[in-house]
Amino acid sequence: MRPVTDAHSPLALAQGLIRCPSVTPQEGGALAYLAEILAAAGFTVERPVFSEPGTPDIENLYARLGEGPCLLFAGHTDVVPPGDASAWRHEPFEGVIEGGELFGRGAVDMKGGIACMLAAVLAFLGRRGPDFGGAIAFLITGDEEGPAVNGTVKLLDWARARGELFAHCLLGEPTNPDALGEMIKIGRRGSLTANLTVHGVQGHVAYPHRAENPIPGLLRLAQGLLAEPLDAGTAHFDASNLEFTTMDVGNPATNVIPAEARATFNIRFNDLWTPETLAAELERRLAAAAGNAVRYSLDVRPTNSVAFLTQPDAFVEQVADAIEAETGRRPALSTTGGTSDARFIKDACPVIEFGLVGRTMHQVDERVAIADLDRLAAIVGRVLDAYFPEDAATQRQA
Numbered sequence: 001m002r003p004v005t006d007a008h009s010p011l012a013l014a015q016g017l018i019r020c021p022s023v024t025p026q027e028g029g030a031l032a033y034l035a036e037i038l039a040a041a042g043f044t045v046e047r048p049v050f051s052e053p054g055t056p057d058i059e060n061l062y063a064r065l066g067e068g069p070c071l072l073f074a075g076h077t078d079v080v081p082p083g084d085a086s087a088w089r090h091e092p093f094e095g096v097i098e099g100g101e102l103f104g105r106g107a108v109d110m111k112g113g114i115a116c117m118l119a120a121v122l123a124f125l126g127r128r129g130p131d132f133g134g135a136i137a138f139l140i141t142g143d144e145e146g147p148a149v150n151g152t153v154k155l156l157d158w159a160r161a162r163g164e165l166f167a168h169c170l171l172g173e174p175t176n177p178d179a180l181g182e183m184i185k186i187g188r189r190g191s192l193t194a195n196l197t198v199h200g201v202q203g204h205v206a207y208p209h210r211a212e213n214p215i216p217g218l219l220r221l222a223q224g225l226l227a228e229p230l231d232a233g234t235a236h237f238d239a240s241n242l243e244f245t246t247m248d249v250g251n252p253a254t255n256v257i258p259a260e261a262r263a264t265f266n267i268r269f270n271d272l273w274t275p276e277t278l279a280a281e282l283e284r285r286l287a288a289a290a291g292n293a294v295r296y297s298l299d300v301r302p303t304n305s306v307a308f309l310t311q312p313d314a315f316v317e318q319v320a321d322a323i324e325a326e327t328g329r330r331p332a333l334s335t336t337g338g339t340s341d342a343r344f345i346k347d348a349c350p351v352i353e354f355g356l357v358g359r360t361m362h363q364v365d366e367r368v369a370i371a372d373l374d375r376l377a378a379i380v381g382r383v384l385d386a387y388f389p390e391d392a393a394t395q396r397q398a
Contacts, residue, residue: 224289
């Protein structure tokens with residue numbers, strides 16, 4: 001194992017990753033960069049590629065070192081497009097430092113987080129060596145910002161088929177709204193999207209008795225879906241919410257009653273629901289609102305995003321203690337926000353998310369405070385020391 005150098009600082013590693021233009025689905029050199037560093041540190045590194053008809057092939061990375069209880073670090077090196085590069089203060093893939101901040105696409109989401117985890121692991125191995133009484137693994141995908149079909153979900157299946165087991169996982173997504181140390185994600189809400197179509201009969205507006213206007217029916221059904229809250233929330237989750245995202249009849253004529261009216265809605269749901277029970281509730285509400293007066297069809301899209309909760313345990317406490325020690329903040333245990341690859345990892349082991357401040361993610365001039373990179377690496381270092389205590393390692397070796 002090579003000694004840790006300045007090239008392995010959180011800042012240097014983050015710059016190296018940002019300089020790889022890994023816009024989904026392109027690997028852009030980011031996984032190759034990680035593979036070289038991890039292999040030099042003694043990890044066994046593999047780069048499986050997964051495919052699915054109708055989706056791009058995706059390169060992934062899996063690396064493991066050690067024997068025994070395995071702490072998994074997970075994340076993604078793919079990033080969203082930078083948009084108009086001329087709108088950026090600095091080129092989005094140059095990793096420029098200005099005013100104590102590192103600029104670049106992925107600085108926050110989530111190349112910066114990966115850099116901090118990697119820097120902490122390299123420093124930990126430099127202190128303790130390879131016989132630290134357990135195992136460390138990295139599971140990194142290039143498909144989180146894309147369809148999420150050929151990434152983490154298949155990489156976990158691939159690892160499971162090889163007999164790989166994990167005790168806990170830390171996913172480095174940006175979880176803090178405004179300041180490092182504010183929030184750990186211990187779960188996520190599910191996401192379900194559905195298309196609602198109300199069927200009518202096209203006709204001339206001057207002869208409404210010869211037509212059947214679907215628009216009032218769509219409004220009636222929408223009101224039926226929204227009339228009552230889905231739930232009041234739970235101890236760890238906000239109330240589920242249904243939001244209409246589009247309503248359309250596709251009718252350019254002002255003197256024609258349309259044949260159909262369509263709407264799309266999305267529900268972010270808590271752990272009181274599954275996609276199946278939620279779909280049944282939607283059908284119940286629609287049937288009650290429609291009665292015998294509205295003809296409709298509902299298409300509930302398949303989803304792999306289900307609500308889950310990682311029960312607070314000793315690992316959560318270790319991470320919270322490490323955060324508080326470095327930042328002075330006791331993080332809130334939250335389930336807010338959108339979806340992440342944690343929804344797949346939770347089937348392999350308990351997973352929590354903690355990363356950088358997400359205020360500029362996906363924005364022009366995405367950037368991270370260099371001080372936050374150092375603090376996050378220090379937090380992960382404390383987690384490693386608590387997870388693999390030296391006295392336990394000595395006892396196992398004896």
